[in-house]
Amino acid sequence: MTVKMEDNELVITRVFNAPRELMFKVWSEVEHLKHWWGPKxxxxxxxxxDFRPGGFFHYSMQSPDGYLMWAKFIYHEIEALEKIVWDNCFSDEEGNIVRPDFSDQFPLKIRNVLTLAENDGKxxxxxxxxxxxxxxxxRSFFAGMFESMKEGFGNTxxxxxxxxxKV
Structure with a gap:
């Protein structure tokens, strides 16, 4: 996995031993996302x-020590097997966008662009x-979280x- 900060964006590249069709499914179906997305x-x-442009993914997770976290994706662009564009946000139980408990300087929305390319079944x-x-x-706070995000996405x-x- 390569991780770098480029133009105030976190850029992660990683190769997975799975065909692109399966990789798209694990990013687009809640039954899959629940098995791997989020902190370890x-x-x-x-x-x-609701996986469609204009749709959303609203979810909650709980840490081992009982901390309850709500978050939301807001989908903007979906090109089957190729690309998913969404905003990632912390939210409340009703799905309203909120700042996380850990900082009042964390950006309200992070725009994510995921692209998938297959080569020899990977x-x-x-x-x-x-x-x-x-x-x-x-933006400065976000950039300052580089090491934490690198570790978090590595674990995810x-x-x-x-x-x-397993699938």
């Missing part, structure tokens, strides 16, 4: 997915994500690798 050790609670994903409609303070994608081996 968190348990899934609520999950509702899929390379590239995930680019960065704040939109953010203040300079919010390790969980995806483990899940892909």
């Amino acid at each position: 050790g968190f348990n899934w609670g609520f999950a509702e997915l 899929t390379t994903i590239t995930l680019r994500g960065g704040p939109i409609h953010a203040t300079e303070e919010e 994608f390790d969980q995806l690798d483990e899940y892909l081996a």
Whole structure:
């Protein structure tokens, strides 16, 4: 996995031992997402997915020490097997966008662009994500979280690798 910060965006590239069709499914179906998305050790609670441009993915997770987290994706563009564009946000139980408990400087929305490319039965994903409609303070805070995000996505994608081996 390669991870870098480029133009105030986190850019992650990783190769998975799975065909692109399966990789698209694990990003677009709640039955799959619940098995790998999110911080390691968190348990899934609520999950509702409306996978279409203008749709959303609203979910909750709970940490081992009991912290309950709500979040939401808002989908903008979907090209089957090729690309998914969404905003990632923290939310409340009703799906309203809120700031996370850990910072009042974390951007309200992170625009993510996921692309998938298959070669010899393996899929390379590239995930680019960065704040939109953010203040300079919010963009700076986001950039300062690089190491934390690198570790978090590394763990999340390790969980995806483990899940892909089972499906």
